[in-house]
Amino acid sequence: MEAPSKSQLPRSTGGWVTFPFIIASSVGLTLAFGGWTSNLIVYLIKEFDVESIDAAQISNLVNGAGGLLPVLAAIIADSFLGCFSTIWISSIITLLGTILLASTATLDALRPKPCEVGSTSCSPKSRIQHVVLYAAIVLATLGYGGTRSTLSTIGADQLANKPKDQGIFFNWFFFFWYSASVVASTAIVYVEDNVSWKAGFFICVACNVVALVIFLMGSRFYAKFKPQGSPFTSLARVVVASIRKRQVALPSTSEDFYQGHNIVPKALPVVPSKTFRFLDRAAIVSDGDVKPDGSIAMRWRLCSVQEVEDFKSLIRILPLWSxxxxxxxxxxxxxxxxxxxxxxxxxxxxxxxxxxxxxxxxxxxxxxxxxxxxxxxxxxxxxxxxxxxxxxxxxxxxxxxxxxxxxxxxxxxxxxxxxxxxxxxxxxxxxxxxxxxxxxxxxxxxxxxxxxxxxxxxxxxxxxxxxxxxxxxxxxxxxxxxxxxxxxxxxxxxxxxxxxxxxxxxxxxxxxxxxxxxxxxxxxxxxxxxxxxxxxxxxxxxxxxxxxxxxx
The missing domain is CATH 1.20.1250.20 (MFS general substrate transporter like domains)
Structure with missing residues (x-):
C-alpha cells in the first residue's frame, strides 16, 4: 500500500501530537552530539596526547562533516528511505559511535597511558587505540548528520496542510535546538572537565538512547510519506540532458520545447530565458523522448522548460553563494x-x-x-x-x-x-x-x-x-x-x-x-x-x- 501524499494527510496521523516526540528526539541527539564535540579538542590533547593544532584540525573536519552530511541524508531520505527510516537508522549509527567514544574514556586499553612526570619518553601509542577513537568520531558524526535535517523535515511534514503551523513549529524547533546546544556546551562539558570524561560521555550515550526510544514511541502517530525524489536529481538531469544533446541545434520558437506532463489546459507555456541558452537543449523534444501519453520516456535525456529555468535561477545566485x-x-x-x-x-x-x-x-x-x-x-x-x-x-x-x-x-x-x-x-x-x-x-x-x-x-x-x-x-x-x-x-x-x-x-x-x-x-x-x-x-x-x- 502506497504512503499518502502530503496533500492528503490522514486524520489519524500527523498534527501537533507528534511535536513532543520530535522535539524530545532533537534535544536528546543535540545534547549527545554537542556534549562531546564541544570538548573534543581538549579530550584529544589531554587524553590522547594529540598536538594542539592537529586536535583543532580534527574538530574542524567534524564540524565540516556536520554541515555536508545533512544534505546527503536529505537526498537519501527524499529519494530512497523516507525521513522516518533515515532518522532511526542514523540514530543507531550515532549511538554506536558515542558508545565507542565513551569506551575510550572507560577502558584503559583503549587510550594511551599518561606520561610520567619528568619522563623524557612516553609509552608508544597503540594503533588499535586510534582506530577505535577515530571510528567512534566518524560513526557519531555520520549518524548525527543523518538526523540533523531530517528531523526538522519530518516535523514540518506532520503539519503539511497548515503552513502557518509549520512556521510555529520551526520557531520552536530551533529554539529547543539552540537551548540544547547551550546546555551541551556548558553543563555536559563541565561534567567532563570536573567529574570525569567517562561520566560526561555516558551522559551523551544516555541522551542518545532516550532520543531514539522517544522517537520510536511516536511511530504510530507520524504521517509517513513515500519518497518523492530529491530536487538535486532534477538539477542533475538538466546537466546530463543538455550534455547529451549538445550537438542539437536550438530551435527558433518555443514550440519545440517540452513543457511537462499533465499541464493545465490553456496555461501559458514557459518561455526559455535568454541566459545560459546551452542548457535549453535539455528541454528540446527529440524522437523517442516522449511517450504517447505525453510523459517523459527517457528521464535523463529530456527535462521540462521549468526544470531548466529552475536550474538557471540557481546558477544566477551561485556567485553570491560562493x-x-x-x-x-x-x-x-x-x-x-x-x-x-x-x-x-x-x-x-x-x-x-x-x-x-x-x-x-x-x-x-x-x-x-x-x-x-x-x-x-x-x-x-x-x-x-x-x-x-x-x-x-x-x-x-x-x-x-x-x-x-x-x-x-x-x-x-x-x-x-x-x-x-x-x-x-x-x-x-x-x-x-x-x-x-x-x-x-x-x-x-x-x-x-x-x-x-x-x-x-x-x-x-x-x-x-x-x-x-x-x-x-x-x-x-x-x-x-x-x-x-x-x-x-x-x-x-x-x-x-x-x-x-x-x-x-x-x-x-x-x-x-x-x-x-x-x-x-x-x-x-x-x-x-x-x-x-x-x-x-x-x-x-x-x-x-x-x-x-x-x-x-
Whole structure:
C-alpha cells in the first residue's frame, strides 16, 4: 500500500501530537552530539596526547562533516528511505559511535597511558587505540548528520496542510535546538572537565538512547510519506540532458520545447530565458523522448522548460553563494583556535569556578540569540524610521561580512596582547591573562551571525523557484561544511609555510593568522559587494520590503 501524499494527510496521523516526540528526539541527539564535540579538542590533547593544532584540525573536519552530511541524508531520505527510516537508522549509527567514544574514556586499553612526570619518553601509542577513537568520531558524526535535517523535515511534514503551523513549529524547533546546544556546551562539558570524561560521555550515550526510544514511541502517530525524489536529481538531469544533446541545434520558437506532463489546459507555456541558452537543449523534444501519453520516456535525456529555468535561477545566485565560503572560514578557524587560546589563559572566575575551555564558544550562541531578539524588536523598526525602508537580505548579509572581519581584527589585537603577557610571565608565577578577554571577539562573531545567517536563509528561500524552496537551508548547510574544510586547509597551509602555529601557541604568532583573515575578509567583502551590485532579484513579488522600491 502506497504512503499518502502530503496533500492528503490522514486524520489519524500527523498534527501537533507528534511535536513532543520530535522535539524530545532533537534535544536528546543535540545534547549527545554537542556534549562531546564541544570538548573534543581538549579530550584529544589531554587524553590522547594529540598536538594542539592537529586536535583543532580534527574538530574542524567534524564540524565540516556536520554541515555536508545533512544534505546527503536529505537526498537519501527524499529519494530512497523516507525521513522516518533515515532518522532511526542514523540514530543507531550515532549511538554506536558515542558508545565507542565513551569506551575510550572507560577502558584503559583503549587510550594511551599518561606520561610520567619528568619522563623524557612516553609509552608508544597503540594503533588499535586510534582506530577505535577515530571510528567512534566518524560513526557519531555520520549518524548525527543523518538526523540533523531530517528531523526538522519530518516535523514540518506532520503539519503539511497548515503552513502557518509549520512556521510555529520551526520557531520552536530551533529554539529547543539552540537551548540544547547551550546546555551541551556548558553543563555536559563541565561534567567532563570536573567529574570525569567517562561520566560526561555516558551522559551523551544516555541522551542518545532516550532520543531514539522517544522517537520510536511516536511511530504510530507520524504521517509517513513515500519518497518523492530529491530536487538535486532534477538539477542533475538538466546537466546530463543538455550534455547529451549538445550537438542539437536550438530551435527558433518555443514550440519545440517540452513543457511537462499533465499541464493545465490553456496555461501559458514557459518561455526559455535568454541566459545560459546551452542548457535549453535539455528541454528540446527529440524522437523517442516522449511517450504517447505525453510523459517523459527517457528521464535523463529530456527535462521540462521549468526544470531548466529552475536550474538557471540557481546558477544566477551561485556567485553570491560562493562569497559566503570565506565568510564562514574565519569562523571555523576562530572556533577551534579560541579553545586553544582558552587553554593557555586564566579561566578562573572567583576562587572555586573555572570556565571549561570547551564552553568558551557559548558566548557566540548567547550573543546571537540576544541580538536576534534586539534585531526584531528594536533595530528593524529603527532602521525603517531612519531610512523609510526595510533592511534587505543583501544588506543584512553585507553588514555580517563587515562585522565578521572586524571580529578577526579584534581577535588579532587580543592575541597580540595575550602573547606579550605570556612572554613577560614566562618563568614567573604571575597569573596568565583572563579568558574573558576573548568575549568581545566571540560576541562580535555572534552579532555578525545574527545578520548574515537569517539574511542568507531569507535570500535563498525568496530567490529559489517553488520546486527548489527546500534547498534554501541545504545551501546554508553546504556553506558551513565547505567553510570548515577551507578553515582546515588554511591552517594546514599556514603550518607548512610559516612558524605561526607551533604545538605551543605561546611560541607562535596566532595574531598574524587573524590578520591574514582580516585581509581575506576585506577582499571577500569587495567580491560580495560586486556580486550584490550586479544581482537582480528574480522573485520581486515575494520581497516584503514595505515602503521600499524593488531592487533591480
Amino acid at each position: 562569497s559566503s565560503f570565506f565568510l564562514g572560514t574565519p569562523i571555523g578557524v576562530q572556533a577551534s583556535l579560541s579553545i586553544l587560546q582558552a587553554l593557555a589563559m586564566n579561566r578562573h572566575i572567583g576562587p572555586n569556578f573555572q570556565i571549561p575551555a570547551g564552553s568558551i564558544l557559548v558566548f557566540v550562541l548567547v550573543s546571537t540569540a540576544l541580538f536576534l531578539a534586539l534585531f526584531d524588536k528594536f533595530l528593524i523598526p529603527t532602521w525603517r524610521i531612519l531610512t523609510g525602508k526595510s533592511l534587505t537580505p543583501l544588506q543584512r548579509i553585507g553588514v555580517g561580512h563587515v562585522l565578521n572581519f572586524l571580529s578577526m581584527g579584534v581577535s588579532a589585537l587580543v592575541e597580540s596582547k595575550r602573547l606579550n603577557v605570556a612572554k613577560s610571565n614566562q618563568g614567573s608565577n604571575d597569573v596568565p591573562m583572563s579568558v574573558l578577554w576573548l568575549v568581545p571577539q566571540l560576541a562580535l562573531v555572534g552579532i555578525a551571525e545574527a545578520f548574515h545567517y537569517p539574511g542568507q536563509v531569507s535570500l535563498y528561500y525568496q530567490e529559489f523557484p517553488i520546486t527548489l524552496k527546500n534547498m534554501a537551508t541545504a545551501m546554508i548547510s553546504v556553506l558551513v561544511g565547505i567553510a570548515f574544510y577551507l578553515a582546515t586547509a588554511l591552517i594546514d597551509i599556514v603550518r607548512k609555510t610559516t612558524t605561526w602555529l607551533p604545538g605551543n601557541i605561546n611560541n607562535g604568532r596566532l595574531d598574524n593568522v587573524y590578520w591574514v583573515l582580516v585581509v581575506g575578509g576585506v577582499v571577500n567583502f569587495c567580491y560580495y559587494v560586486t556580486c550584490a551590485w550586479y544581482y537582480k532579484y528574480q522573485n520581486t513579488k515575494e520581497v516584503d520590503y514595505s515602503d521600499s522600491p524593488s531592487e533591480e
